[in-house]
Amino acid sequence: MSALSIQDAEKAWGSVRALAGVSLTVPAGALVAVLGPSGCGKTTLLRCIAGLDRLDGGRIRVDDREVAGPRSHVPTHRRRIALVPQEGALFPHLSVADNVGYGLDRAARRGGRVAEVLALVGLDAHHGRMPHQLSGGQQQRVALARALAPRPSLILLDEPFSALDAGLRAELRRDVRTALRADGATAVLVTHDQAEALSLADEVAVMRDGRVVQMGTPTSVYRTPADPWVAAFVGEAVLLPGTARQGQAETVAGTAPILPDAVADSPTPVTVLIRPEQLHLTVPRQAPPGSVTATVLRRDFHGHDTLTVVRLADGTELAARTLDGDDQHSPGAEVAVRIRDAVLAWPAA
Structure with missing residues (x-):
């Protein structure tokens, strides 16, 4: 009722x-x-x-x-x-x-x-x-x-x-x-x-x-x-242009699976949503396949977690959320960035 x-x-x-x-x-x-x-x-x-x-x-x-x-x-x-x-x-x-x-x-x-x-x-x-x-x-x-x-x-x-x-x-x-x-x-x-x-x-x-x-x-x-x-509006978001191809979203931050039924499988321009907690930062020598290189701009400590803002080679800025004690990367350091979960995407306007 x-x-x-x-x-x-x-x-x-x-x-x-x-x-x-x-x-x-x-x-x-x-x-x-x-x-x-x-x-x-x-x-x-x-x-x-x-x-x-x-x-x-x-x-x-x-x-x-x-x-x-x-x-x-x-x-x-x-x-x-x-x-x-x-x-x-x-x-x-x-x-x-x-x-x-x-x-x-x-x-x-x-x-x-x-x-x-x-x-x-x-x-x-x-x-x-x-x-x-x-x-x-x-x-x-x-x-x-x-x-x-x-x-x-x-x-x-x-x-x-x-x-x-x-x-x-x-x-x-x-x-x-x-x-x-x-x-x-x-x-x-x-x-x-x-x-x-x-x-x-x-x-x-x-x-x-x-x-x-x-x-x-x-x-x-x-x-x-x-x-x-x-x-x-609902939470922090990284929105990137990309291409959807065979169930994958290709972006400047790397490639990640697209959530089911989000867009068609044929090559399609899309807007990709990445939440900060979906971005994983490591030192370059430990970078897993599919990572991209970035430079740390700043780190905002919030007690329960840290928001690390990095810049890619093309100037794109990304925000990654990590638990305190993880990935203690100083501003100016080089890091490897990887998308570690499936992403949501919409056909580009």
């Missing part, structure tokens, strides 16, 4: 089409991330789902009930949808417990629902505190607990981690996912952060120019993007 169904949603602001026929389905109990760059229409979509803006065309159904359509627009407060904004927007004069219980009737407050959701977000010991006594991450947890409390049909998360520092953001993402699953909630997360979408969501919908251009599991969107634009 789907908790949210959107069919051909249209919305324009003057001459700008913010939504240009968006269709999207969110199964009950799932977390779907709507991912896209600024201006792609994702925030407009969220506002139309919430009922804050009216659709120009199309339909939105929540729990199989139409809330927006050609002749219908259910008010926000009657949609049973909760919204968690970028910043918690807590009532400053109410305690944590009173903020969470604000939308509950007296029976629900007395029934222990406030304590239940505060425990889900790890704040059961903070029920008596005031918002100004909480950190930014704690305030967002309270906002999530307030959204969960009335058991809405759908929770909308509008880039709720964007104002937090990197370490706290990663921790809160994990805790939010755990809390949503524990409560059986259905949620839509709007974000421009690829890592956030891939690590949190059951499914990812990638938007561009007011349309959903691909939807699938995080693994499928990353490994088999719909086109070169999605490939470059």
Whole structure:
């Protein structure tokens, strides 16, 4: 059963089409991330789902009930949808417990629902505190607990981690996912952060120019993007021109098998996708067959891995990801580069 169904949603602001026929389905109990760059229409979509803006065309159904359509627009407060904004927007004069219980009737407050959701977000010991006594991450947890409390049909998360520092953001993402699953909630997360979408969501919908251009599991969107634009937007990508011939892609970085059914076997100009983790670097004397020579330009250390940027003889630059301790190549050193996995390719435009 789907908790949210959107069919051909249209919305324009003057001459700008913010939504240009968006269709999207969110199964009950799932977390779907709507991912896209600024201006792609994702925030407009969220506002139309919430009922804050009216659709120009199309339909939105929540729990199989139409809330927006050609002749219908259910008010926000009657949609049973909760919204968690970028910043918690807590009532400053109410305690944590009173903020969470604000939308509950007296029976629900007395029934222990406030304590239940505060425990889900790890704040059961903070029920008596005031918002100004909480950190930014704690305030967002309270906002999530307030959204969960009335058991809405759908929770909308509008880039709720964007104002937090990197370490706290990663921790809160994990805790939010755990809390949503524990409560059986259905949620839509709007974000421009690829890592956030891939690590949190059951499914990812990638938007561009007011349309959903691909939807699938995080693994499928990353490994088999719909086109070169999605490939470059979702994760780091090396996109090279090449030729597809007898199941192989020939590029300046070497030759590699093409993923099945990507392009025809006959010689075809293609655009080849190589992820940084698919490039293997070795010293030239240990180079396996099919390697090409390159010069190291720089190494960006990220703790858990290192991104090494190299330049080929023709000037092409490639980025290879290696684990810390592997391939410790200094800038200026000569290395051998090899593609070690099958690649994805599209017919060249």
